[in-house]
Amino acid sequence: MRKVLKKGSLLLIVLSLFFASANFKIFALNDNGQLLYVDFNENVEDKSGNGNNGIIQGDPEYVDGIKGKALHIVNSNGSTSEVAKQYVDFGNKIKFTDQDFALSFWYKSDNGVSAGGALISNKNFDSGGNPGFNIGDFNTGLRVNFTAQGSNRRDVYNFAPIDGIWHHVAINFNRSGTIDTYLDNEFVKSTDISTDINKSIDVANFVVGADGYFKNGLNDAYIDELKVYSHLMNEEEIATDYNLNEDEVLHLTFNEENTNDISGKNNHGEANNIEYVEGIDGKAAHIVNKNGSSSQEVSSFINLGDKILNTDDFTISFWYKTSVGNEDGGTIISNKDYDSGANDGFAIGSFTNEIRANFAFNRTRKDIKFTTIDGAWHHNVVSYDRDGMMTTYTDGEKTGQADISAFVNESLDLGDLVIGADRNKCYGLLDSYIDEVRIFKSVKTDQEVKDLYETFKEPDIDPVSDMLLSASFDNNVDDLSGNNNHGQNIGNVSYVDGVKGQAVHIINSNGSTSAKAEQYIDFGNKIKLKDQDFALSFWYKSDNGVSAGGAMISNKDFNSGGNPGFNIGNFNTGLRVNFTAQGSGRKDVYNFAPIDGIWHYVVINFDRDGYIETFVDNVTTGKTDISGDAGKSIDVANFVVGADGYFKNGLDDAYIDELKVFSRLMNQDEIKTEFDTIYLQYVVNDADKFYQEAIKK
Numbered sequence: 001m002r003k004v005l006k007k008g009s010l011l012l013i014v015l016s017l018f019f020a021s022a023n024f025k026i027f028a029l030n031d032n033g034q035l036l037y038v039d040f041n042e043n044v045e046d047k048s049g050n051g052n053n054g055i056i057q058g059d060p061e062y063v064d065g066i067k068g069k070a071l072h073i074v075n076s077n078g079s080t081s082e083v084a085k086q087y088v089d090f091g092n093k094i095k096f097t098d099q100d101f102a103l104s105f106w107y108k109s110d111n112g113v114s115a116g117g118a119l120i121s122n123k124n125f126d127s128g129g130n131p132g133f134n135i136g137d138f139n140t141g142l143r144v145n146f147t148a149q150g151s152n153r154r155d156v157y158n159f160a161p162i163d164g165i166w167h168h169v170a171i172n173f174n175r176s177g178t179i180d181t182y183l184d185n186e187f188v189k190s191t192d193i194s195t196d197i198n199k200s201i202d203v204a205n206f207v208v209g210a211d212g213y214f215k216n217g218l219n220d221a222y223i224d225e226l227k228v229y230s231h232l233m234n235e236e237e238i239a240t241d242y243n244l245n246e247d248e249v250l251h252l253t254f255n256e257e258n259t260n261d262i263s264g265k266n267n268h269g270e271a272n273n274i275e276y277v278e279g280i281d282g283k284a285a286h287i288v289n290k291n292g293s294s295s296q297e298v299s300s301f302i303n304l305g306d307k308i309l310n311t312d313d314f315t316i317s318f319w320y321k322t323s324v325g326n327e328d329g330g331t332i333i334s335n336k337d338y339d340s341g342a343n344d345g346f347a348i349g350s351f352t353n354e355i356r357a358n359f360a361f362n363r364t365r366k367d368i369k370f371t372t373i374d375g376a377w378h379h380n381v382v383s384y385d386r387d388g389m390m391t392t393y394t395d396g397e398k399t400g401q402a403d404i405s406a407f408v409n410e411s412l413d414l415g416d417l418v419i420g421a422d423r424n425k426c427y428g429l430l431d432s433y434i435d436e437v438r439i440f441k442s443v444k445t446d447q448e449v450k451d452l453y454e455t456f457k458e459p460d461i462d463p464v465s466d467m468l469l470s471a472s473f474d475n476n477v478d479d480l481s482g483n484n485n486h487g488q489n490i491g492n493v494s495y496v497d498g499v500k501g502q503a504v505h506i507i508n509s510n511g512s513t514s515a516k517a518e519q520y521i522d523f524g525n526k527i528k529l530k531d532q533d534f535a536l537s538f539w540y541k542s543d544n545g546v547s548a549g550g551a552m553i554s555n556k557d558f559n560s561g562g563n564p565g566f567n568i569g570n571f572n573t574g575l576r577v578n579f580t581a582q583g584s585g586r587k588d589v590y591n592f593a594p595i596d597g598i599w600h601y602v603v604i605n606f607d608r609d610g611y612i613e614t615f616v617d618n619v620t621t622g623k624t625d626i627s628g629d630a631g632k633s634i635d636v637a638n639f640v641v642g643a644d645g646y647f648k649n650g651l652d653d654a655y656i657d658e659l660k661v662f663s664r665l666m667n668q669d670e671i672k673t674e675f676d677t678i679y680l681q682y683v684v685n686d687a688d689k690f691y692q693e694a695i696k697k
Helices: 007-021 235-242 446-456 668-696
Strands: 034-038 055-057 061-064 069-074 087-089 101-108 117-121 132-138 141-147 153-160 167-173 178-183 186-192 220-229 248-252 270-272 275-278 283-288 301-303 314-321 330-334 345-350 354-361 364-372 378-384 389-394 397-403 431-440 467-471 488-490 494-497 502-507 520-522 534-541 550-554 565-571 574-580 587-593 600-606 611-616 619-625 653-662
Touching: 069 087, 101 117, 101 235, 117 220, 132 167, 141 167, 141 178, 153 178, 153 186, 167 235, 220 235, 283 301, 314 330, 314 446, 330 431, 345 378, 354 378, 354 389, 354 397, 364 378, 364 389, 364 397, 378 446, 389 446, 431 446, 502 520, 534 550, 534 668, 550 653, 574 600, 574 611, 574 619, 587 600, 587 611, 587 619, 600 668
Parallel strands: none
Antiparallel strands: 034 220, 055 087, 061 069, 069 220, 101 167, 101 220, 117 132, 132 141, 141 153, 167 178, 178 186, 248 431, 270 301, 275 283, 283 431, 314 378, 314 431, 330 345, 345 354, 354 364, 378 389, 389 397, 467 653, 488 520, 494 502, 502 653, 534 600, 534 653, 550 565, 565 574, 574 587, 600 611, 611 619
């Protein structure tokens, strides 16, 4: 029997032979018709599967974006014919030929320029009349420029604003019709390109942050979630790309020192007397009200407006830190009159010992006590299943539930939703920090809550050795231990001659007070001492201690020595060690080192099932028993030199050099060796200086 090949099979064989023998390049597409997809989450890889990975030029930074990270591109020579300093080159494999295509991306800029920096381009943008396309960042708005080979330029002017807010942009290039532009899921304007059908626009490389020849750079803007399609986007696709975090209705990062919502839903907050400080990731909001937790109107809060919640399920996620809760309850976030917890609405309150979730209607209230107030950062989640349970979580773990199903039909659009006070701007927070505030219109699962926590949780330090920190202060505050616990020099701390190389000289005119210190060094919150043995080693010099005691090295709120954490204090009678484990009484070693204007070498061993023991210039000078606090953490706030862990109670006037922190105790031999080696070199250097001065005379 003769076998007959079907037409389709024969065609497949012919095509296979052709492509096998020809020098033919194919640009693959994924199932979504994507040529390129870049999420900018710490890389510029192509997630479409086509391998069109980018190459970063210069040093643009990754910052918090609309989803994960975004890319921040800055060119001081932007919008000129010079080669840009920062851009991403995706090469020349992305071809549009004469076919339809579309772009989708999120951007933010408040610094467009009259000449127009190239946001996305494949052309020479020295002139808009050159072949290719360009998305330009002008001071009047975004513009599309399109010029097919052998044709005139076509433009869509100022279709998207330059206002410092995240916006979603979609652009359809219908080669037999129009260029259509969309902003935040809404059609804006178009221009006709039908006469340019069958003409190519492929010219140069596909580039983000500059034109196709790496010139006319982007002045200062952010881009995220870039997608390039080989077809026109329909309304559903545009809506999907716009609603990246579809159930997220609010996301405040505070990293740009504002209260703009980066969820894409434009629920921007109105900040009132908010200070922006270092937080769990980038910046956090610091809220302080002298009349907090009272019926008096407060001065520091964030107003998010009305009509966010309605009767829908929702989840609130935030990081929070304070050491001054109040029994009357300061308001972390609320939309109710918190004069009474039985009033309609919800509140998350900061009380003396814990955070509480409150939900009430018709004078019936439900309450859950959950996260402990201990001065440390904690991740908090409260989910509200409107026909089920209110559920609380602390640091990724479920901590409580209460049935709120009786309130299923009650609307929560009762008035302003406020951070730091109730809806009437009363019952404010006394002194608290909040970061990464997110609201979702859904009930998050246990795993989703854990994922939210894992995103920003403080990693357990894995020391390179048994040294957690080594700072020599030789004109910098870098960590030489290999653990990257580098410091931040706040207030222009000066570098002066030290006992070995340079030292830091810290002065605070408001030292030893609850006012924020003027000068200090912040080593962040990654140095964890837990409940383990540790040791401090450093050289210091001071002749100006004060009765209240300035904080030389600290990780606690030193407004009271009874607060958790440790503090090395510079008092007028001598140095003191203060140590308070979580849930325990304070322990102190008083006046173990002199304030005499001379360099001294200090070692402090913290034997967690034994003693704190102090050494000065290789001599034991004091000890106190802390064995009763074994197994209790002392990690509270940042590790700070020159102020306490909350940047208060500053050092009045002192010098410090060669600071080391060990995750073990130091023995007598190494204490002696460290002292002898550095002191001998110091004496030799001092003698040499004296000799050099003498021979000059």
